[in-house]
Amino acid sequence: MENSPEKVVRVAIVGPxxxxxxxxxxxxxxxxxxxxxxxxxxxxxxxxxxxxxxxxIVTISKGQMQKEDELAALANRVLICDTNLIVTxxxxxxxxxxxxxxxKENIIKRKYAIHLLTATDIPWEKDPQREHxxxxxxxxxxxxxxxVVLNLNYTIIKGTPAQRLKTAIxxxxxxx
Numbered sequence: 342m343e344n345s346p347e348k349v350v351r352v353a354i355v356g357p358x359x360x361x362x363x364x365x366x367x368x369x370x371x372x373x374x375x376x377x378x379x380x381x382x383x384x385x386x387x388x389x390x391x392x393x394x395x396x397x398i399v400t401i402s403k404g405q406m407q408k409e410d411e412l413a414a415l416a417n418r419v420l421i422c423d424t425n426l427i428v429t430x431x432x433x434x435x436x437x438x439x440x441x442x443x444x445k446e447n448i449i450k451r452k453y454a455i456h457l458l459t460a461t462d463i464p465w466e467k468d469p470q471r472e473h474x475x476x477x478x479x480x481x482x483x484x485x486x487x488x489v490v491l492n493l494n495y496t497i498i499k500g501t502p503a504q505r506l507k508t509a510i511x512x513x514x515x516x517x
Contacts, residue, residue: 349416350516351409351452353425355488356459356498357480359466361505365459365498366423368506369513376412377421381405382429395437402429402444406451419513426451427491431483435476449491454516457509458484460499 352369354362363380370377381404386393405424413420426448433440461477488495496512498505 349413349420350418350454350513351413351420351422352513353422353427353453353456354459354498355425355427355456356484357461357477359463360459360461360477360481361463361498361502362459363423364502365457365505365509366421369419369421369509372506372510373417373419373421373513375417375419375421376415378405378409378412378423380423381408382424395433395439395441398429398433398437399441399443402426402441402447405429406447418517422453425453425456427456427484427487431480431487435480435483454494455512456488456493456495457498457512458488458495459505460497462499 354366354369356362366377366379382401385397385401385404389397406426409420409422409425426444430440430444430448433444458481461481465477485495485497496508498508500508
């Protein structure tokens with residue numbers, strides 16, 4: 342079913358690495374019988390034959406937004422976005438101490454009805470693309486601070502998998 346991308350309620354799932362963003366994205370897409378935008382960084386970094394750079398983070402950001410725009414037309418009322426520019430902003434600042442201009446300019450242009458901020462209360466799972474098992478709480482605070490500074494609507498997602506899903510569905514249903 343095709344919708345006007347402008348009428349789709351966009352939900353961004355943000356938070357530190359290994360906090361259940363992808364799992365929650367898939368669960369919400371299934372619940373709402375809609376599509377979700379997977380994390381483009383995974384596929385991009387997997388294809389690199391070298392360590393990623395700050396320029397790659399910009400390329401990843403643009404790729405994520407392109408996928409989001411493409412999939413919005415296929416969404417059923419709600420588009421679930423596994424990460425957005427807030428994630429790449431925090432990532433760039435944390436790793437390189439700078440945020441590229443393109444990300445800063447576009448972060449305020451992208452509109453989401455709500456951000457679901459995933460907490461660090463689930464166990465760390467080792468993955469070659471994950472870098473900071475000991476920095477998740479610090480990163481969570483950076484995400485929350487960014488959401489507050491930008492005055493964005495957000496809900497913290499924590500607890501058991503069932504509690505996380507219920508909290509997310511309740512937050513989204515309030516918008517529909």
